[in-house]
Amino acid sequence: GIIPAPESSHAVCVAIQEALKCKRDGTKKVIAFNLSGHGHFDMTAYDDYHQGKLQDFEYPKAMVEEAMTHLPKVKL
Numbered sequence: 001g002i003i004p005a006p007e008s009s010h011a012v013c014v015a016i017q018e019a020l021k022c023k024r025d026g027t028k029k030v031i032a033f034n035l036s037g038h039g040h041f042d043m044t045a046y047d048d049y050h051q052g053k054l055q056d057f058e059y060p061k062a063m064v065e066e067a068m069t070h071l072p073k074v075k076l
Contacts, residue, residue: 005038030074 004012011033018031048054 002035003038005036008033008035008037011035030076 012035015031015033018029021027022029022031045054
């Protein structure tokens with residue numbers, strides 16, 4: 001999981017409030033928000049990076065395409 005940064009947690013809260021308002025009113029809308037993690041909790045990865053322990057990984061295109069089939073169809 002991810003622990004939202006303090007600034008992002010406000011966006012998450014408002015997105016939830018908007019979704020609940022839509023549910024209550026019976027309306028539909030696209031609700032977008034930006035989520036970033038809290039850097040204090042990424043220290044292990046930061047240390048691993050500086051110690052050369054991270055490995056490059058190219059996610060297989062077939063896996064990306066397969067994952068995309070699970071996304072809902074959204075009208076823009």
